[in-house]
Amino acid sequence: xKFFSRVKRNSRTLFLLGLLxxxxxxxxMADEPHVxxxxxxxxxxxxxxxxxxxxxxxxxxxxxxxxIINVLNVQExxxxxxIDAPPLQLIEFCNLTKAYTVTHHVPNFEMFAxxxxxxxxxxxxxxxxxxxxxxxxxxxxxxKNLTDEGRATLKQFDDDLRAILDSLASGGF
Numbered sequence: 001x002k003f004f005s006r007v008k009r010n011s012r013t014l015f016l017l018g019l020l021x022x023x024x025x026x027x028x029m030a031d032e033p034h035v036x037x038x039x040x041x042x043x044x045x046x047x048x049x050x051x052x053x054x055x056x057x058x059x060x061x062x063x064x065x066x067x068i069i070n071v072l073n074v075q076e077x078x079x080x081x082x083i084d085a086p087p088l089q090l091i092e093f094c095n096l097t098k099a100y101t102v103t104h105h106v107p108n109f110e111m112f113a114x115x116x117x118x119x120x121x122x123x124x125x126x127x128x129x130x131x132x133x134x135x136x137x138x139x140x141x142x143x144k145n146l147t148d149e150g151r152a153t154l155k156q157f158d159d160d161l162r163a164i165l166d167s168l169a170s171g172g173f
Contacts, residue, residue: 033169050087050121066093069114087121105150133157
């Protein structure tokens, strides 16, 4: 009896594998942008030029009460020094209320502010990267002054920024 159940299970597996060869993933499915989250950063690549991505991100950040501190066009700055560089821009931003809540409890957080998005264009696609607030939390986790409220704010901050990049990836702007 065990032999037949094994044969049945193996034939089901072979059937499913056969379906995968008949119906491979389409290139559209493989190319759909999605946010990659590591302990250190969020990253997403979208099929838009850097200027359009920058404008969409600034709009989303401002809609969520983030102040845009600076937009630095690194490519222009390097070209002014005779260096040919790919399109690269940095957006520095801060949610002053959230930052105050965290720094009120953990003054060391101030050395991570303001937050920064790095936008790099290559072959008509733009990659957006940013250090995760959760990574900052992991660096400050042993700080004796870090309260539950401070931890919760950093977690909320991390979730908020992930939602912005998820929206960018899904074309939700």
